[in-house]
Amino acid sequence: MGWFLAHEEWQPESLVEQGRLAEEAGYDALLVSDHLQPWVDAGGAAGFSWATLGALAAATRSAALISAAVCPLFRMHPVLVAQAAATVDRISQGRFELGLGMGQAVNEQPLAGPLPPYRERLERTAEAVRLIRPLLQGAEVSSDGPYYPVSAMRLHSPCLAPTPLYLAASGPRSAEAAGRLADGVITSVKDVARTRREVVDVARSAAAAAGRRPPRVILTCFLVLARSDEEAWRAIQPWRGMRTPNRLREGSPRRLRQDADALGRETVLRSFPRYGDAADVVELCRTIVDGLAPDVLALQVAAADGTSALELLSEVPERLRS
Template identity: 65%
Template sequence: MTRFGWFLGHEEWQPESLVTQARRAEEAGFDAVLVSDHLQPWVDDVGSAGHGWTTLGAIAAATRRATLVSAVACPLFRQHPVLVAQAAATLDRLSGGRFALGVGTGEGINEAPLGRFPGYPERLARMTEALGLLRPLLAGETVRRPDASYYPVPSFRLHSPPLTGVPVYLAAAGPRSAATAGRLADGVVSSVKDPERTGREVVDVARAAADAAGRTPPRVVLSTFVVLADNDDEAIRALRPWRGLRTPGRLSASSPEQLRQRADRMGREAILAGYRRIGEPRQLLDFCRSLVDRLRPDMLALQVAAPDDGAAPERFTELVERLRQRL
């Protein structure tokens, strides 16, 4: 059965607003809230960048039943995997066992300012090693990796372990990370624009890799980004904090000023072409139904941008109820 989540973006909202949105999402019937983790926003003229772990702690106190998901933290450079495990375990305890850890190989805008941001092969090798620390630590085990290449640990265990086993989901936009998720993580996280491509290059790959390794099928956590606006002018206004997100070379860029300049050179039409626009929530129903039918996710989260603070989770309650009736 697919559960439904609401995505909370630190890149747009100040942390106190995200805590309020999380509470409203839970009251509106969403099963989970997914919280981004950013050191900097996507552009430098608008946006925010609160501390993800701190916000999650406040959300844990402000909610009662919703699952909390980091979407996603990078445990490779500015955050050591042992510290990420400690934060995840603490959140699990503070939330009464409601936390799931989403991790990813990072982005230059968040990692480069505090150190180096190498190419994908090294980042994937680091992630492979990091997962070998995160999962046993969150299972309450003592880890000994004195000869590890990137994160040597002589001997360590968490002294405030999780109340329950915290699942670890690996973000994937393509087949290499998806295969790693299937082999080494508890699930895969991905953002969906085209369900067929995501199915072919991410979900199917992760499931096949888990099967080949003799593991249980990975949990599949998907999100889709939509703009709720009546016209292009409203959509551009809603996308101001996000216009650097889908610019060329955005993964390696280290400055939100760079991304703003690239986005503004692209122009309105190119920015709008990168996002699905709807005039009202019910217009998303057929797309979400096709996504659920094709990909069979364990969780589907909605990320919504709207002008004038119009992205209220309660506006999507009927959509979620209709989707649940279909399942």
């Protein structure tokens, strides 16, 4: 069972404390998001995920640390992603697992401009993976591009042991790439049947066709923890830009916030699943586990107070195991 640490919601010092408390509560995986900017320009956060991962590596003892997910295509060169990943792996004594994604406009556009078409992003991802995987293992790499030319080099502080590499996917095209290129797939589950049909089964079929072992399945489940509309509204302040029609193309948190405000409070509230107590969350998790049999299911909880939410849901891992 995992706990999702969202840089777009909480400041990094809070995330490190949440990670420590989550491990104490029995969550055995900590998923860490990567954001240059939050979803809105007021009420969110955006710490540097690699620094937070390093702090978590020092503050925890046993939980797996999973990036969910970093983009090696625009803001950071694949070689630098590999170096950062290997460093966190060593500090955590081999507990790091590398989740990669193809980027979001709100994070990549300020430095790279509008995202290129999906086909190019997929080509870039395949080239990045071909560089990152051997680098993590300490092998020498060189490449003449076309996107990431590299002169012959290797990492002099590689991973302590083979590090799993995952790709994020929200639909069948990326799921196919995850099965073909990576060791697993990371996806957010909203509808169990759709996630199984469009992501999990696709990734498993692609892995089989490529002669690879079945991919690990890492799921995140987003929910608002609140007992009233007022509490829910406070909880979703950092997230409301994620429900706007232009969220995949818009690189400005200010405009995302304006678009969310134009939707109106009630529309935004209805767009987020809300749960009020641990018992309901346990039942939600059981439904997902029974339907998808993930290797990791992580709770991504929007709440007015992160520490209080973690305390309320501290019994979830044990109840799911019983």
